[in-house]
Amino acid sequence: MSDAPVTLSQVAREAGVSLATASRAINGSATRSVRADLRERVLETARRLDYSPDPSAQAMARGRTSALGLVVHDIADPYFSTIAAGVARAAEREGLIVTLSSTEHSPERELAFVELARRQRSRAIILAGSRGVPPEALPGKLPAEVVDRLQREAGALEQALTTFQQAGGGVATIGQAVGRLPVVEIDNAGGAGDLARELHRIGYRRFGVLAGPPGLRTAADRTSGFLGALAELGCPVPDRDVVRGSFTRDGGHEAMTALLGRTASAAAASEERTPEIVFAVNDVMAVGAMAAVRDAGLSVPHDVAVAGFDDIHTLRDVSPGLTTVRIPLDEISEAATSLALGRKDETPAPVRGEVVLRDSTPGTAG
């Protein structure tokens, strides 16, 4: 019925107090305090008039909003949507509004959103799946142009985040660090190494890897951790069995299809070089890879075993169960929220995942 929203001054007038008092009563000012009976009267009339503050006005007066920006590559990806759920829950508790940006893997959008968050004076911003220049460890040199572009993009992003932070905003990244900014780090290399050792222990020897795209540190770290551990075990993976694909379900499908095609033709010459197990650097890729195996008329794990990384929730429903490295996404997203909001002073220790063996890698004993 009532069209125009109720304002604070209406409440104040109605309650017979000044604007300032009403504000303090409702908001509980840090410095000043309000007599109990007055506060009660204000609160009561506010309730009666169904008052609630205008966030824009508060933002202007305070110089900061109560918005929490969340940046993900693709909200439809279970990995990111799980993170989003955790962040949303934490934000709700803190009374913050979540503003979402699904960048669809575009560095430009990522950057634009960070800058928007700054001028909007968002309280904090959380970056999941952030980028970073790939370490040298990444197998296969990249063209100088590509490295150049990646560096430029990473630099711009870091610069924007730093500016945001200097303007008083909180920042946290999930996955791996961007510059020296706060991060809930995932020990990707360590987890992948653990996985490699475990798979080796249960008997696998001929490995393939579905690596991610250049420019994604997370992917690069997992790849190098995996390959490094195998090399130490005296079980190196030939370059030709490391196939790049995008960090998505379809990327996994394509990479696996390519690998299968290549090894099929090679099989005639020397059967020995067919990977008996393939590690995809994340679960959505692994799931796509499993589909590719099925599409090729083969079966997991009979013809080829598969392992992933992350342990996304939807894995409960894939069959056979996918061996992976469990990352506690819920905890991590909550931790990132706390970190971004300055609830924790220091950067927490890197999260090291836990290897979870399932039916997709039964081992070679049987």
Add this chain to the structure above:
Amino acid sequence: MSDAPVTLSQVAREAGVSLATASRAINGSATRSVRADLRERVLETARRLDYSPDPSAQAMARGRTSALGLVVHDIADPYFSTIAAGVARAAEREGLIVTLSSTEHSPERELAFVELARRQRSRAIILAGSRGVPPEALPGKLPAEVVDRLQREAGALEQALTTFQQAGGGVATIGQAVGRLPVVEIDNAGGAGDLARELHRIGYRRFGVLAGPPGLRTAADRTSGFLGALAELGCPVPDRDVVRGSFTRDGGHEAMTALLGRTASAAAASEERTPEIVFAVNDVMAVGAMAAVRDAGLSVPHDVAVAGFDDIHTLRDVSPGLTTVRIPLDEISEAATSLALGRKDETPAPVRGEVVLRDSTPGTAG
């Protein structure tokens, strides 16, 4: 380096014009216009100073923000995250900021968010998975208390949305209508009926249904559409083979487990009444149900066939492929955004899904 954001007045001063002129030059006022050379000068200095407007200030001056509110039950659910992706894409095109609320199935949060959107003067709000009082058609009477609560909740939600709309905000719901508010409707009953007829055609006769919870119209409509079509085909489903569960993956798992347990014990007495096929009212429930079948040591479709509804993306990776009713979620979420933004005058025709038969329901011919 520069800490404080650049303001319009700084740009104006720097360009040697008044605040008003700068505003008009940058924003292109509706009524007034600006001389070309001046405008160019303003634009140039704005660019040079890296000016960008403060959304809160604009919101206050204009009386409306450029925020688009999105309400979903659970952002981690693939159904909703797909919708979110579509809405995010459309919003990006429109230059709007998406504010997300993952209500975790809480009517109170839903309501709170709608009210927040009003206070915040959001441009529009999109409600996915909205509630509604279940139609009488729903099998099994509900306790009067429950009906009462549901009605109260639905009424409050509709009231809040209507108020928001009267205050100038755009509204669209996805799924089924809330009152007379704009909606991109899904013909749930029709689609479920089509599915029932198709399954009947390929030979199935003994059906079970994993129905949703009371209070969810979408679930109720699908259930009644399915049961109604079967009744017309002379193939009614006994009440005992209609099991309720929550509208989630776990709900499907539990309901299927319950159904299997019940029929297992009943099987001793009369084998005939074991459902040969079970329809879960959405895909995530169906996927949970398939897991339950596996957990019981049985197999799909050999021991029991399964069908779902929605055709969520992640279905590509379940095996065997799940028969379902395909709903074009991408189109729908874009349509809903247009509708909420008033880009379309009239409510579009209800979307009727398309039955997609896959390996989970091979039929009884073989």
Add this chain to the structure above:
DNA sequence: CTGTTAGCGCATTCAT
């Protein structure tokens, strides 16, 4: 402890 006042950054009305 309470009230008065001055902006926050911008769009817009009114004069010019």
Add this chain to the structure above:
DNA sequence: ATGAATGCGCTAACAG
């Protein structure tokens, strides 16, 4: 066509 002035709703100095 341009500029000066007003106010959006609220918080935070400043007085009392």
